[in-house]
Amino acid sequence: MTKPNFDEFLAKSLEERDNPEHMPKPQKPLWSGIEKAINTASSVGTSPVNQHNRANVWRQVSAIAASTLVGMCVVYFSMKPVEQSSVMQMSNYFEQQKQTLLVQYGSLPALTNDWQVQLQELEQAEQAIKTALENDPENAALLQMLAQVYQQQLDLINRVHQPRWQQI
Numbered sequence: 001m002t003k004p005n006f007d008e009f010l011a012k013s014l015e016e017r018d019n020p021e022h023m024p025k026p027q028k029p030l031w032s033g034i035e036k037a038i039n040t041a042s043s044v045g046t047s048p049v050n051q052h053n054r055a056n057v058w059r060q061v062s063a064i065a066a067s068t069l070v071g072m073c074v075v076y077f078s079m080k081p082v083e084q085s086s087v088m089q090m091s092n093y094f095e096q097q098k099q100t101l102l103v104q105y106g107s108l109p110a111l112t113n114d115w116q117v118q119l120q121e122l123e124q125a126e127q128a129i130k131t132a133l134e135n136d137p138e139n140a141a142l143l144q145m146l147a148q149v150y151q152q153q154l155d156l157i158n159r160v161h162q163p164r165w166q167q168i
Contacts, residue, residue, distance in 0.1 A: 011123075090143075129142055
């Protein structure tokens with residue numbers, strides 16, 4: 001097909017499309033069926049096909065929501081023990097160090113009598129910081145404060161039982 005033939009073919013096709021006499025006639029009376037479907041849908045509210053589509057949409061939305069909820073629960077519960085375990089690991093380590101020092105210095109006399117009161121005050125500070133960490137487990141300042149309180153406990157036990165002026 002050459003270019004002039006194509007142009008003629010296109011012009012002829014457009015003329016036939018615009019001419020209603022050349023439009024193909026439907027073999028069945030479609031308008032009565034369309035009217036019946038519209039009237040049935042408007043009298044009932046929705047057609048069975050629409051109800052089925054809506055049910056499928058709600059099933060899909062429900063499945064997505066349930067999957068999202070399960071995923072979020074898995075992430076939440078898998079992360080929470082990790083946060084608590086770092087505080088617990090630090091607590092266990094320093095508690096073990098403190099008990100080791102107390103056993104080591106158990107037979108030596110203490111230089112002051114009120115050192116256990118000071119140790120109890122540091123333990124109360126430790127508990128207050130741990131309570132605050134339950135609300136904000138990733139707070140670096142609280143974690144640093146907890147480590148300092150633990151170190152102060154160890155230093156107190158060491159200073160009371162082994163003063164520096166006795167070491168040469």
